[in-house]
Amino acid sequence: MALVDGAYRGLFSVLEKPSGELIIPITHGGRYSDWSTLDYDSAPTILEERISIHLSPNSDEFTTIKKSTVLADGRRITAVALTDAAKRKTGFSNIFVRRYENLSGEGYAPIGKAKVGDRLLVVPEHDPKFDTMFSGLYLGHPDVEFKVANKDPMLHIEAIRFRNFQLVVMFSLQPFRSHYTTHVGSNVTSNPKSGSESRRVLLDALMRGKSAQICVAQYHIAVWAMSRLVLRIELKEATNPEAIKFFKKCLRQIPKSVTRTRRSKSRPSTTFLYPPITEFD
Numbered sequence: 001m002a003l004v005d006g007a008y009r010g011l012f013s014v015l016e017k018p019s020g021e022l023i024i025p026i027t028h029g030g031r032y033s034d035w036s037t038l039d040y041d042s043a044p045t046i047l048e049e050r051i052s053i054h055l056s057p058n059s060d061e062f063t064t065i066k067k068s069t070v071l072a073d074g075r076r077i078t079a080v081a082l083t084d085a086a087k088r089k090t091g092f093s094n095i096f097v098r099r100y101e102n103l104s105g106e107g108y109a110p111i112g113k114a115k116v117g118d119r120l121l122v123v124p125e126h127d128p129k130f131d132t133m134f135s136g137l138y139l140g141h142p143d144v145e146f147k148v149a150n151k152d153p154m155l156h157i158e159a160i161r162f163r164n165f166q167l168v169v170m171f172s173l174q175p176f177r178s179h180y181t182t183h184v185g186s187n188v189t190s191n192p193k194s195g196s197e198s199r200r201v202l203l204d205a206l207m208r209g210k211s212a213q214i215c216v217a218q219y220h221i222a223v224w225a226m227s228r229l230v231l232r233i234e235l236k237e238a239t240n241p242e243a244i245k246f247f248k249k250c251l252r253q254i255p256k257s258v259t260r261t262r263r264s265k266s267r268p269s270t271t272f273l274y275p276p277i278t279e280f281d
Helices: 197-206 212-237 241-252
Strands: 002-004 007-009 022-025 046-054 063-071 076-083 092-099 132-140 156-161 166-174 183-186 259-262 269-272
Touching: 046 092, 063 092, 076 092, 092 166, 092 212, 132 212, 166 212, 183 212, 212 241
Parallel strands: none
Antiparallel strands: 002 007, 022 046, 046 063, 063 076, 092 132, 092 183, 132 166, 156 166, 259 269
């Protein structure tokens, strides 16, 4: 959770079921829209969003990560990713990286008192009028240490161990104001036996765990890409010359070579160095 304006606001929570599976409700105060458009205000409101980490007992290799979103217009959207990170102890796998809104929506009302036995993770206090918060969530086996050399001191990393899984949480800030929209990037995989050989290789790579060092690089690349996206939105909306100058300065400070964008008739996506394929909602 985050401390904003003197009040604690929940970002997401984790529930470990008796079976050992994990349920991760995501707090949302926003809408569901295609990241490539600016038609955010007319997009349907997100009523509920959660991620579930399944044991997948029929597979000796893969764990299933399922993301479920319920919208106010009645739609239910599901995305699934597979990873060998937990069962094969190959490292860690991305669950999501998110750029947060200004935390002013109804979904971000101050939370109540914690229950006995709850563990609370609080990120440093920040002011959405000056900073934008990002977070990342990664999955691994509880016996595998998330060890990073030469970590950025401004990147907060916390490992949380459960019976069958380990979740690694990352938080950081970017020095520009929070926008009222949000971006969420997460892995999406499909049958690795389908398509061309190059596609099979790509999909297979998505399902393999990565070292802690690569996961941190993956997180930073996602933050840079999302920062570029929202700063371009800010530039289109800005009318104040000083604000325009500031957003252009911020854009110049973000590496340009880490992302490349491709579009298709079905849906746009952004390709990162790690992971190869990431889709945004």
